[in-house]
Amino acid sequence: MTDLSQPAVAERPVFTHVQVRSIIFGVLLAILMGALDQTIISVALPVLSAELGGFDWLAWVVSGYLVAVAVATPIYGKLGDVYGRPRVLSASIGIFLAASVLCALSTSMTMLVVARVLQGIGGGGLISISQGIIADVVSPRERGRYQGYVSGTYAVASVAGPLLGGVLTNYLSWRWVFWINIPLGVLAFLVSRRALARLAPPKVERRIDYTGAVLLSIGLTALLVGITRIGQGHAVADATNLSLFGASLLVLAMFLWQQSRAPEPILPLYLFRIPTVVLCCGILFIAFAQVVSLSVLIPLRLQMLTGSGASGAALQLVPLTLSIPLGAFIGGRTMARVGRFRPLQLMGASVVPVGIAGLALIDPQHAWFSAAMMVIIGTGIGLQFPTALVAVQSAVPRRDVGVATATAAFSRSLGAAISVAVLTAMLLSSLQSAAPQVAGALSGGELMKDLVGGALAQIGGEDRVRLVAAAAQSFSHLFKIAAAISLLSLFMAWRLPDTTLAGPAAQK
Template identity: 55%
Template sequence: MQVIFGLMLAILLGALEQSIVAVVLPEIALQLNGFDNMAWVVSAYLVASTVTTPIYGKLSDLLGRRSVLSFAIVLFLLASAACALAQTMPQLILARILQGLGGGGLLSVSQATIADVVPLRERGRYQGYVSGVWAVASMAGPVIGGYLAHFLSWRWIFWINLPLALLALVTVRRALRHLPAGGRRHRIDYLGALLFGAGLSGVLVFLTRLGQGQSPSRPDTLALPLAGLACLGLFIWQERRAADPVIPLAMLRVPTVAICCITLFLCFFQLIAMSVLLPLRFQVVAGAQADAAALRLVPLTLAIPFGAFAAGRLMSRSGRYKPLQMAGALVAPLAIAALAFVDPRAVWLCALVMVVLGLAIGLQLPSGLVATQNAVPLQHVGIATALTAFSRMLGGAVGVAVLTTVLIALLRHGGMAVGDLVQRLLNSFNNHRAANTDAGA
């Protein structure tokens, strides 16, 4: 149980940092005089952690879980201190990039480690617990961030990571001493890792800029995806010739792995996009205040871990995961479609549909992961686990960017002043933070 506690604590830290700063962004931007770059405080972490997730998985297969996870925790810890000490917005964004470079290993390596220390039949149950912790932390991040910023300072959003990361580091180092340390350093594909990181970063930064309302026709914006796609093309060429590639392309041809990665990508495309856009719908269409709009996501937040726990239990008992993933993948888009037709002022009906959506998403989290782990040889469990985590994070990043771009385009087409809406939302974020922290107190 000691090792499970340490791994869950590492996952908790990585998941919280994806969303914990969202509510206090206006306060950070005001204090550091950086409203123009405010969105990059979130995007810098998401892009860096998404890019490095598969690389960490491969490194953990080669060098051992204990050393790679320890490195990720230490980097995350030091970067958290740098975030807390930042005096300008560029300093904070740079520190968030470093924090993301550490955070990318917290989820993928921790989940791969669980596959090493837990019997095959019990993987589903424990991965259900992990998926539930990750989902709750991701959705609860803004409330926790608002509470810390209201009663202490926004810097405590980062200071609080230090004791927790130290505890996770000590626990992991002690509990994983029996795991093999690896030792195939000479087979690391450094060129492949560099090309993958550069290529995916270019594409994700481009999508992030689109989500912030920048025109895709700008030369500096358009150059990003072109350079990124070129690097990804070179990456594929490099992986085909590398002795030990970062991402074995043959693994993606395994039907179970490919289907699970696509399903998890679509799952988080839906989840993260809904968590961002549903509060806007409740505010703009239903006239709800920011705090009320955020509280209306509680049914979705609570249903996800229940679905994940249930899926883990059912997999442990039956040994089957395909029906769970199919059910979740079918019901989730139907629930989202239902939300489009339900009056957002119908609080209880919206809550019921969000519960169904949360349960459907929860069913897919552990089932997709365990199915992928069981479909590959033991020596590839780390990279396979990282691919599922990467699919989740990429789906969330793409979902927010694409749907936010569509929203901005629709607003402009309808003649609404986007700048006025952004200012209203900034004010709403401040009210939301104050209301949530008062409620928490």
């Protein structure tokens, strides 16, 4: 019987530093393209919805992409293990570019949403396969350093995306938000194809569990669509939502049964008997959920409580956005030197609850103190990202590195999708229950719009003050809940085995 706690070491090609740098550059281009498309469209949404009509479909322009990425990610991991990651990465770039053209040529919101779903199917491969390639070319001990570059790429996308989207929309057209992918995609294809030529496809013939892939796609799609509907204001007990959740539960149960009997399962269930994999996927789920939640809550609180504009509120997020890659860089470099990930996980998981609790207790007007708390949070989360992924990759046999990497990436995507839906539903409900009597007839969504847009300015000053105080109380409660949830990461980090990673120590 194979010892799952000590996976066999397989041979890997030996690359020079120049070759590794070339491969990483191609990989980062692909990741940048996939990550950029999650943020670049945000500024263009009002303009494109006005031109194409169909405001009811507006949320699905974003959600359709995120749901498709989450569903496709674990499947791409298995495809990369079977057919070779360079080949699958090229295919996902092709799908992404074809979908980008369809998005740019869309003549209706329905066509745009369908094209965005197709784009998400390609985007799932860009992200998961690229991170698996890093595991193919560098040793476990060195991976943290390169995963820090990945986190930096995400930070660039989150900062540059809205800015680039605004420039393209204002001076050209919203369609250029999608046309810009063509030169980026062609460059990523050419660079990655040339750089990855030495990564030969696997020599062992392995079959694909197509039945499992279909069941997983259907089950996850139903689950994430139901969760997204809740975040958009539909009741949990809505008949459509109950049908979606019931179907998801049934189909995912069938998927698990299929995985237990398939010779080459899409998601090997033995992975979840490895403590490091389970714990690190849980850490990544919570960490990414916190990033997404704070990215929504912090600007929204500023706009609702201080009257800050959208651009000013977005600038307040810069400390969080920049400190995440800083923490990832520090974590990756330190892990490469000491060869251990548990101490870094404990350090990151210990400071994040402190930073979030600090945000709950301070006045949003105190910009410098808020910035300090965001730096603490971002650095802590940054320490967790690369170390958790490298821990997952090092805990499994090399033949399953792709599917393990995709499972970790899926945990991040699932955390993002669920946190957005749950956070939005909790905020709407909290606003409605905490609002003073004068605004009691308004829904949570109407209160949010009124506070941001100043539509309640005609209400007397005292009522206005009470309304703002109720909103402040709602945000404080949400931050406290987020801080409590982040304590789960500390518990999981404490349970991690203190493993020494394979590979030589990095040079200082």
